Amino acid sequence: MTNAEIIELAHSNLINTYGCMPIAFARGHGAYLYDADGNRYLDFFSGLAVTSLGHGHPRVVRAIKEQAEKLTHACNVFHTEPMARLAARIGRAFGDGRVFFANSGAEANEAALKLARRWGHGNGGRFEFISTLGSFHGRTFGTLSATGQEKYHLGFQPLVPGFKLVPYDDVRAVESAIDDKTCAIMVEPIQGEGGVVTPRPDYLGRLRELCDRAKILLIVDEVQTGMGRTGRLFGYQHAGIKPDIITLAKALGGGVPIGAMVAKAELASALAPGTHGSTFGGNPIACAAALAVFDALEEDGVVANAAEVGGYLIGRLREIAKSCPNVREVRGAGMIIGVVLNHEVKPVVEACFSERLVVNGTADYVLRLLPPLVLTRAEADAGLAIIERALHNAAPGSS
Numbered sequence: 001m002t003n004a005e006i007i008e009l010a011h012s013n014l015i016n017t018y019g020c021m022p023i024a025f026a027r028g029h030g031a032y033l034y035d036a037d038g039n040r041y042l043d044f045f046s047g048l049a050v051t052s053l054g055h056g057h058p059r060v061v062r063a064i065k066e067q068a069e070k071l072t073h074a075c076n077v078f079h080t081e082p083m084a085r086l087a088a089r090i091g092r093a094f095g096d097g098r099v100f101f102a103n104s105g106a107e108a109n110e111a112a113l114k115l116a117r118r119w120g121h122g123n124g125g126r127f128e129f130i131s132t133l134g135s136f137h138g139r140t141f142g143t144l145s146a147t148g149q150e151k152y153h154l155g156f157q158p159l160v161p162g163f164k165l166v167p168y169d170d171v172r173a174v175e176s177a178i179d180d181k182t183c184a185i186m187v188e189p190i191q192g193e194g195g196v197v198t199p200r201p202d203y204l205g206r207l208r209e210l211c212d213r214a215k216i217l218l219i220v221d222e223v224q225t226g227m228g229r230t231g232r233l234f235g236y237q238h239a240g241i242k243p244d245i246i247t248l249a250k251a252l253g254g255g256v257p258i259g260a261m262v263a264k265a266e267l268a269s270a271l272a273p274g275t276h277g278s279t280f281g282g283n284p285i286a287c288a289a290a291l292a293v294f295d296a297l298e299e300d301g302v303v304a305n306a307a308e309v310g311g312y313l314i315g316r317l318r319e320i321a322k323s324c325p326n327v328r329e330v331r332g333a334g335m336i337i338g339v340v341l342n343h344e345v346k347p348v349v350e351a352c353f354s355e356r357l358v359v360n361g362t363a364d365y366v367l368r369l370l371p372p373l374v375l376t377r378a379e380a381d382a383g384l385a386i387i388e389r390a391l392h393n394a395a396p397g398s399s
């Protein structure tokens with residue numbers, strides 16, 4: 001089918017929740033995507049921080065094929081080797097963690113909220129959460145209630161009770177929001193959807209101290225920042241702290257849907273048999289793909305590349321910004337980068353697409369770059385040249 005035929009078929013049959021770009025991708029290889037008409041695009045988006053090893057990574061493809069030939073599904077009333085091995089791998093990376101598998105970021109966060117609330121009920125009847133303005137934690141009712149962006153709430157009220165929202169990167173606000181009902185704080189190490197908002201370096205550390213003092217849980221949402229995206233395996237590692245619970249999804253499965261909630265071992269008993277579950281959670285193909293992702297991250301130097309090439313991208317973008325009065329700030333870490341504009345980001349995104357560079361706009365004014373962590377310097381330079389032109393051409397007054 002051609003681009004036009006696919007788009008027409010999609011428009012006639014899908015519920016229109018995404019406002020899609022008029023492109024139908026058919027295949028991918030490394031940092032490149034190909035549309036159904038055969039046009040090649042350089043990918044600085046990774047399907048929203050998912051295909052972090054690039055498209056068609058040999059380790060992931062092999063793992064999926066081999067597992068598909070053995071067993072595609074067994075359900076959680078039984079054990080499977082990929083699920084057991086992946087739980088051990090994630091638990092070890094976190095440090096004596098215990099894992100619940102889901103299928104998406106929202107579900108991983110929902111599991112974290114449920115564990116924390118159940119833990120809170122058993123620890124002094126605590127049930128309230130504190131999360132931050134500008135955050136994004138998912139679209140289920142629970143995670144939507146934790147999400148600090150009103151535009152996502154509109155039309156869905158009443159939300160789930162028991163959530164307090166405070167400004168991001170504001171320790172005092174959290175401190176004053178904590179009371180004897182609080183069971184947990186949920187926070188992103190960098191607010192991705194909110195505009196790649198990067199907090200002060202001591203933010204997570206000070207939240208950790210507050211949680212320790214109040215004897216409540218710190219939940220760090222690593223759905224977008226996890227699996228090497230920031231140049232460390234997990235975003236919280238930059239702060240030198242250990243959360244009580246983290247959540248993973250997106251890049252965990254290298255393109256296959258999977259989510260995971262990881263809790264300190266001593267919290268695991270808060271969820272007993274029958275208290276939570278998911279039919280597809282821990283699917284063998286998804287777990288096999290995730291094990292291949294861990295192999296690549298740990299054995300192929302991918303996380304180091306994210307730090308190195310990501311640092312290069314940020315440095316070059318800051319150079320470029322000097323000649324672009326429409327750029328307010330370049331921020332981020334590793335390969336999660338935001339170029340903050342003083343005008344709407346849409347024309348910059350469109351200009352990049354017209355030169356076949358896939359980028360993303362978020363929070364209206366922020367150009368968000370989420371390239372594959374395996375990006376080479378040459379690919380980085382090719383993308384930067386397009387971004388530089390797009391920024392110049394989109395500057396108000398230019399034409």
Ligand SMILES: Cc1ncc(COP(=O)(O)O)c(C=O)c1O
Nearest residue numbers: 104105106136137138192223224
């Ligand atoms: C930080 C964060 N948490 C949760 C989610 C929700 O993940 P999913 O779309 O897989 O449900 C996202 C999605 O963008 C996210 O960025």
